[in-house]
Amino acid sequence: xxxxxxxxxxxxxxxxxxxxxxxxxxxxxxxxxxxxxxxxxxxxxxxxxxxxxxxxxxxxxxxxxxxxxxxxxxxxxxxxxxxxxxxxxxxxxxxxxxxxxxxxxxxxxxxxxxxxxxxxxxxxxxxxxxxxxxxxxxxxxxxxxxxxxxxxxxxxxxxxxxxxxxxxxxxxxxxxxxxxxxxxxxxxxxxxxxxxxxxxxxxxxxxxxxxxxxxxxxxxxxxxxxxxxxxxxxxxxxxxxxxxxxxxxxxxxxxxxxxxxxxxxxxxxxxxxxxxxxxxxxxxxxxxxxxxxxxxxxxxxxxxxxxxxxxxxxxxxxxxxxxxxxxxxxxxxxxxxxxxxxxxxxxxxxxxxxxxxxxxxxxxxxxxxxxxxxxxxxxxxxxxxxxxxxxxxxxxxxxxxxxxxxxxxxxxxxxxxxxxxxxxxxxxxxxxxxxxxxxxxxxxxxxxxxxxxxxxxxxxxxxxxxxxxxxxxxxxxxxxxxxxxxxxxxxxxxxxxxxxxxxxxxxxxxxxxxxxxxxxxxxxxxxxxxxxxxxxx
Numbered sequence: 001x002x003x004x005x006x007x008x009x010x011x012x013x014x015x016x017x018x019x020x021x022x023x024x025x026x027x028x029x030x031x032x033x034x035x036x037x038x039x040x041x042x043x044x045x046x047x048x049x050x051x052x053x054x055x056x057x058x059x060x061x062x063x064x065x066x067x068x069x070x071x072x073x074x075x076x077x078x079x080x081x082x083x084x085x086x087x088x089x090x091x092x093x094x095x096x097x098x099x100x101x102x103x104x105x106x107x108x109x110x111x112x113x114x115x116x117x118x119x120x121x122x123x124x125x126x127x128x129x130x131x132x133x134x135x136x137x138x139x140x141x142x143x144x145x146x147x148x149x150x151x152x153x154x155x156x157x158x159x160x161x162x163x164x165x166x167x168x169x170x171x172x173x174x175x176x177x178x179x180x181x182x183x184x185x186x187x188x189x190x191x192x193x194x195x196x197x198x199x200x201x202x203x204x205x206x207x208x209x210x211x212x213x214x215x216x217x218x219x220x221x222x223x224x225x226x227x228x229x230x231x232x233x234x235x236x237x238x239x240x241x242x243x244x245x246x247x248x249x250x251x252x253x254x255x256x257x258x259x260x261x262x263x264x265x266x267x268x269x270x271x272x273x274x275x276x277x278x279x280x281x282x283x284x285x286x287x288x289x290x291x292x293x294x295x296x297x298x299x300x301x302x303x304x305x306x307x308x309x310x311x312x313x314x315x316x317x318x319x320x321x322x323x324x325x326x327x328x329x330x331x332x333x334x335x336x337x338x339x340x341x342x343x344x345x346x347x348x349x350x351x352x353x354x355x356x357x358x359x360x361x362x363x364x365x366x367x368x369x370x371x372x373x374x375x376x377x378x379x380x381x382x383x384x385x386x387x388x389x390x391x392x393x394x395x396x397x398x399x400x401x402x403x404x405x406x407x408x409x410x411x412x413x414x415x416x417x418x419x420x421x422x423x424x425x426x427x428x429x430x431x432x433x434x435x436x437x438x439x440x441x442x443x444x445x446x447x448x449x450x451x452x453x454x455x456x457x458x459x460x461x462x463x464x465x466x467x468x469x470x471x472x473x474x475x476x477x478x479x480x481x482x483x484x485x486x487x488x489x490x491x492x493x494x495x496x497x498x499x500x501x502x503x504x505x506x507x508x509x510x511x512x513x514x515x516x517x518x519x520x521x522x523x524x525x526x527x528x529x530x531x532x533x534x535x536x537x
């Protein structure tokens with residue numbers, strides 16, 4: 001999944017600035033006193049979402065709002081381990097062919113109807129499996145959902161599906177009320193834009209171009225919560241205006257890198273603000289370059305390895321990202337500790353090694369002429385992408401590769417990369433998610449080379465040995481054996497480099513110290529905020 005446009009303003013003016021980041025440990029203060037009841041939390045958001053039902057669409061703006069109104073079956077802690085939400089507990093069968101979810105009792109939809117297993121079964125089979133952008137892959141092995149009683153749902157699989165728990169939060173499993181959706185045009189149901197959920201806040205109004213307002217759910221299943229009277233998402237298109245609104249306490253939270261790096265010095269006062277970099281760990285996002293391995297110059301892995309050695313990613317992190325993030329060491333980010341491994345080949349900046357590999361591959365320098373020429377495609381509207389593209393062009397020129405930069409809107413580059421395969425290098429950013437079968441495999445699996453399908457295996461890389469490793473890991477029920485298989489294919493990718501992994505991206509949350517939350521989350525961008533509260537001004 002490509003990163004949404006909220007990151008587009010992240011780096012305004014940052015290329016010329018190289019300073020240490022203001023790392024924070026939590027987006028919200030750990031509650032040390034008695035939570036205060038009342039008050040409305042205002043969160044800045046841009047751009048305005050198309051819908052506020054994450055069951056159909058998982059753009060960041062949609063899911064950040066949906067997570068306060070509706071709920072998933074689990075949420076994720078800071079170590080990206082699932083914790084109970086609408087499911088109190090769960091268990092896979094010994095053969096891995098079913099998953100039993102024990103659902104929470106005494107949960108009411110906002111219209112007063114009971115939440116039951118029928119809602120889970122309907123949501124999965126009729127919405128997540130058919131319409132959810134990632135659900136068609138995640139739930140492909142689900143053949144049935146048994147509901148032996150109102151509080152038990154048993155997912156039946158055609159093959160072991162050990163990765164599914166990583167998708168059962170509100171991002172991948174927003175439960176919808178069957179009684180409002182059954183028999184309707186699901187995509188046009190009014191509840192998509194005026195949701196009825198089970199969460200701590202109820203939908204109140206959507207004033208287009210201005211805000212979405214939520215109000216306290218007085219019948220929330222967590223007794224005594226929420227503390228807040230409401231939450232308002234205020235749409236502020238301009239990055240500078242968002243910074244002004246936060247500084248003036250017009251808003252108290254700016255999520256998902258809503259505040260550009262160039263403005264973060266304005267919020268360095270730790271008595272007034274907190275800067276957090278862990279709320280987006282669930283997304284496990286990496287900025288990367290897809291390499292068209294069909295092209296003669298790029299089919300040789302020595303050339304792809306040379307590109308990695310030529311890129312000074314430490315400098316990229318320092319100059320373009322001002323230290324926010326980490327140099328990628330694998331296709332799986334280090335923020336996914338259950339699966340990350342850096343035991344594969346590593347590429348420190350080494351232009352001499354890059355030149356030697358290019359020579360060995362038959363692309364020797366001929367006077368001042370370039371060894372060969374490449375195109376680098378990227379999207380419009382992103383200063384982050386522009387600065388990185390310029391950086392790559394400069395680095396590759398030093399080893400004799402001439403790069404032509406081609407910037408275009410999404411319609412053009414999606415057709416060029418995923419439709420026509422008419423590109424050499426494609427700079428983008430992708431969500432990799434906590435389980436590599438769900439998030440990473442799709443970028444490298446030969447069966448996901450699908451012409452015209454965006455965010456598939458655009459590199460055209462196909463290797464039967466890698467396919468076998470990935471497919472075996474996808475169905476391996478034993479955690480230790482599965483981890484070993486995933487370690488193998490991480491090392492394999494580090495050797496083959498069909499994608500150049502550049503930087504693990506941080507999603508930066510800036511908040512007022514007036515905002516408190518008792519529990520930090522790895523999927524904090526989508527946190528329900530049931531336990532959030534405001535201290536007085």
